[in-house]
Amino acid sequence: MLNEELQIEQKRATSVPREEIMRQWELMGQNRELLVRRMGYTPRAWVRTFGCQGNVADSEKIMGMLLDMGCVQATSEKEADIIIYNTCAIRENAEIRLLSTVGELKRLKAANPNIMIGLCGCMMQQEGIVMQIRRSYPFVELIFGTHVLHTLPKLINRLLSGERRVMDCYEGEGRENLIPEGLPIKRAQGNQASLQIMNGCDNFCSYCIVPYVRGREVSRKPDEIIREAKEILAMGYKEILLLGQNVNSYGKGLDEKITFAQLLERIEALKGDFRIRFMTSHPKDCTKELIDVIARSKKICHSIHLPVQSGSDRVLGQMNRHYTREHYLSLINYAREKMPDVTFTTDIIVGFPGETYKEFQQTIALCKQVRYQAMFTFIYSPRPGTRAATMPDPIDYKEKTKWLNELLAVQHQISEEDNKAAQGKLMRVLVEDKVQNKEGWMYGICENGMVVKFMAEGIQKGRFVDVKITKGMRSEYEGVLL
Ligand code: SAH
Ligand code: SF4
Ligand code: F3S
Secondary structure, three states: HHHHHHHHHOOOEEEHHHHHHHHHHHHHHHHHHHHHHHHHOOOOEEEOOOOEEEEEEHHHHHHHHHHHHOOOOOOOOOOEEEEEEOOOOOOOHHHHHHHHHHHHHOOOOOOOOOOOEEEEEHHHHHHHHHHHHHHHHHOOOOOEEEHHHHHHHHHHHEEEEEEOEEEEOOOOOOOOOOOOOOOOOOOOOOOEEEEEEEEEEOOOOOOOOHHHOOOOOOOHHHHOOOOOOOOHOOOOOEEEEOOOOOOOHHOOOOOOOHHHHHHHHHHHHHOOOOOOEEEEHHHHHOOOOHHHHHHHOOOOEEEEEEEEOOOOHHHHHHOOOOOOOOHHHHHHHHHHOOOOOOOEEEEEEEEEOOOOHHHHHHHEEEHHHHHHOOEEEEEOOOOOOOHHOOOOOOOOOOHHHHHHHHHHHHHHHHHHHHHHHHOOEEEEEEEEEEEOOOEEEEEEOOOOOEEEEEEOOOOOOOEEEEEEEEEEEOOOEEEEEO
């Protein structure tokens, strides 16, 4: 697998050829009739998503295609006729959980042999896993990888034409990571819509499986992104979440010269009152130009997810992250200078192979220095085929759990203190929905991502309102509507 690292070259961004997408539209039409014939009634579809926002966005395309094939959205998995699990491979426990959940689908298939069960997503890009599923789960008829997601109509058509099992998984050789344009999308309800700006990852952080399962990094053409952003705003969404494994390297390999900061400026210029968020930002490619654009912007949230992973330079080097603690902190300081109200969130890996307790203490110290709004913490999980999986890892899991708890205690205290310090502040809030079991109360999301609850009889969802924070707790605020 490490050879893949050497093969990275300047790739041109490309999308799936238009004719291939047109062909899928034709097949969606054909499948409508065939599906009703197989089921005897309008089929109900259920897509369950594991993993990150990237997978959530893919699932919206899968559901979009299924609806176009005449399905309706099932209200529960039990009543569904087509069940698709979109899987994640980021940590071992994600895989273990998935396999046990798939095992439970056997009963549904036994009760109704007509139902169609499919697996897709990152786990299906690993040969060993696919073999295991083929052997142990004969009731899974459809298995496909992330690179062929747009061919779902063709794959279902093959099943409906009599093939017992259909598989199309990426096995790394000569298959390109192309972006499908023009597929139907069934977007989530609510205020926020995701917008994928790139696919894949070329960073090969030594612990991470993503570059292997998601393939090489490709940027989507800016005009396509702007077209989709306009569509999202026209549908009434109030927040656009730009997605990519490393949005800061957006634009590499495109014919048109454009940076992520410039793309943000183009989206910002679209008419309307809306928010822009993005994830994930890699600190090695985060530029001052980008921070300046965020600082100048009225629409980009002053809340940045900037995963640091570790506070130790030696560990960062072993992780292949390509930045130092000092560089990371200089970005934080620069952003705070330009935007006194900016907040940060992060990802931390605890117990990377060879990490010592002393090095872990450097992570704790960094967290105390930055004072994150929130953090996502993970105990290191070896991923077969990655470089870190071959490194000596003497600290046992129990000890790593202790370290993790120590970090969480530090973060909880910071959250409590900083959220309390927010009392009295005025926040611009996007109204989400009613608070359950609290008559007359609504909740919304602040620019920093925090939930705030407030009394607001009859106020419309999707509006921006000003709320004064009256109470700051560990994970939410209470406030009064102004
Ligand atoms: N592209 C993003 C991260 C995507 S994965 C970035 O570079 O920031 C989300 C998070 O999962 C990572 O930030 C990392 O903290 C965690 N992660 C990835 N691989 C892991 C592994 N093998 N074990 C534990 N955590 C891992
Ligand atoms: Fe994984 Fe690193 Fe790529 Fe993020 S940047 S997806 S952590 S390899
Ligand atoms: Fe998981 Fe794939 Fe995302 S491995 S975290 S779903 S890119």
